[in-house]
Amino acid sequence: MTIHTPSSIGRYASKFIDxxxxxxxxxxxxxxxxxxxKRQFLVQPNFIAQHRYFILKGALRAYVVGEEGQDHTIQLAIEDWWISxxxxxxxxxxxxxxxxxxEDSHLLQISFEDELQLKATSYKFETFFRILAERSVAFMQRRVITSLTQTAEQRYDTFVEKYPAMVNRFPQYVIASYLGMTTEFLSRIRNHKMKG
Amino acid sequence: MTIHTPSSIGRYASKFIDxxxxxxxxxxxxxxxxxxxKRQFLVQPNFIAQHRYFILKGALRAYVVGEEGQDHTIQLAIEDWWISxxxxxxxxxxxxxxxxxxEDSHLLQISFEDELQLKATSYKFETFFRILAERSVAFMQRRVITSLTQTAEQRYDTFVEKYPAMVNRFPQYVIASYLGMTTEFLSRIRNHKMKG
DNA sequence: AAAAAATGTTGAACCAGTTCAACATTACGG
DNA sequence: CCGTAATGTTGAACTGGTTCAACATTTTTT
Incomplete structure (x- = not known):
């Protein structure tokens, strides 16, 4: 029996709309x-992303691959986050x-068409997706600000402080690529801290 | 008589909703x-931004001031863009x-309360602001991607290519701080191009 | 039209973060 | 529980971009 499927997303939505x-x-x-x-793909370049995903359990990342083949992580997501x-x-x-x-993950997906349908059904659903988008804007704005104003070490500290639950869920090289630095440099930052 | 006040924002909104x-x-x-x-402030740190602004004519920037007093430009806006x-x-x-x-600018402002009111009045207005937010998300995501994947020179080239109308409206140091580099370095990039 | 303020340029020293290569450790499927 | 793949570490050379300082040019104000 899946206890949380309806309640989890319902509880989440109820935070924003009645x-x-x-x-x-x-x-x-x-x-x-x-x-x-683990390692399964939900979206791939050149195909249209058909769904957005709500994470019930697990961890996912979104990344682009640069010219020289290096990953650049655009988004990280664990329980209660959305990704696409x-x-x-x-x-x-x-x-x-x-x-x-x-990680092996347990998700709720909604298709673009069903989301359209939902928004057409009720005002409140439209509001819900508006709020989701607005929260994304605020989140990404913070990310742009930290990337412009902070050094690599400060960005890491900020990340640990704001998203402590994420630090142990993603390998080091994923976090490094999310924060815009190399794995090696993040390794040095971390080991440097342990000494003091 | 102000010809464009109602029509300009109306024309804009009509792009997204009927x-x-x-x-x-x-x-x-x-x-x-x-x-x-020119040089007038619409929003200042520590105060709550009471409005969002639609640019009828003119140019504005949003920036944060870092620890060492340097500007970091978060957003640029000219005609038909929003800023806050x-x-x-x-x-x-x-x-x-x-x-x-x-620049001396001509704007339309809407207050938070009036926006709430509007969204409560009609579904379509709710939709409009949802679309606005979604477009912002897509825009900022592109910015995060370029900042993670491109060199300073590539970021400048991308900027010139995507927003040619902005290049001549903002001083060099503003563009540099928007692109995450120093004025001096952008100067070198530009002068380098004129020879090479 | 002069003075002042804002913006842009250039050189040379410097440094935060990268690169490359070799090795160490951990996780994981069979 | 062994072997392999994935992840993390360390050193040393290097580089893209910064810093600082001095000067040049443009714009704005009076």
Whole structure:
């Protein structure tokens, strides 16, 4: 028995909008539960991202591969976060990212069409997705600010402070590529700290 | 007579949502026309940003001031763009940015309360602001990607290519701080190009 | 039209972070 | 529990971009 499927996303949505029991049912019905194995891909470059994903359990990353073949992590996600290539998903463009499971994960997915449907069904659902987008804007703005204003070590410290739950869920090289530095340099930052 | 006040923002909104003449009137009525002089501030750190601004004519920038007193430009805006400290405006938090006019400018402002009102009035307005936020997400995601994957020179080239209209509207040091490099280095990039 | 303020340029020293290569450790499937 | 793949560490040379300082040019103000 899956205890949390309806309640988890329902509880999440209820943080932002007030739903009647019927609305709650309609809302949760739009999502499909899926399980993915570690290293499985959900989105790949040049294909259109068909879904956005809500993480019930697990960890995922979105990344682009640069000219010289190095990964650049654009987004990290664990429980209660959303992930996709949003430019691809929202504007029906070919994706530029991979979205990959970093752990075996348990997700809820919603398709672009079902999301449209939901938004057409009720005002409140439209509001919900507006709020999601606004929160993303605020989040990314913070990321732009830290990337412009902080050194590599400060960015790492900020990351540990703001997202302590993520630090132990992702390999070092993923965190390094998220923070815009090399694995080697992050290794040095960390070992440097242990001495003092 | 101000020819473009209602039509400009109305034309803009009509790109995304279909409005009846009455809705159009309600929508445009929520905005107030203002003029600002070069170097005038619209948002300042520690105060809550009360408005978001649509640029009818002019150029503005949003920036944070780092520990050592250097500017870091977070956003640039010319005609048909929006600007504010969105984290402050949307979530009623103290701003971390300055928003300043770079030219004498002609703007439409909407207050947080009037925007709420508008969103409560009609579904379509809710949709409009959702789309605005989604476009911001896609825009900022592109910025994060270029900042992680490109060198200083490539970032400048990309900027010139994507936003040619902005290049001549902002002083060099503003563009440099937007692209995450020093004025001196951007000067060298530009002069290097003129020979090479 | 002169003075002042803002913006842009150049050289030379410097440094935060990268690169490359070799090795160490941990995790994991069979 | 062994072997292999994935992840992490360390040193040493290197480089893309910064810093600082002095000067040049453009724009704005009076």
């Amino acid at each position: 739903l009647t029991p019927e609305e709650l049912t309609t809302f949760t019905a739009a999502f499909k539960e899926i399980k993915v194995k 290539d949003y430019n691809s998903y929202m504007f029906r463009q070919p994706a530029s990212m991979f979205v990959m499971a970093v | 409005l009846t003449p009455e809705e159009l009137t309600t929508f445009t009525a929520a905005f107030k026309e203002i003029k600002v002089k 400290d969105y984290n402050s405006y949307m979530f009623r938090q103290p701003a971390s940015m300055f928003v300043m006019a770079v």
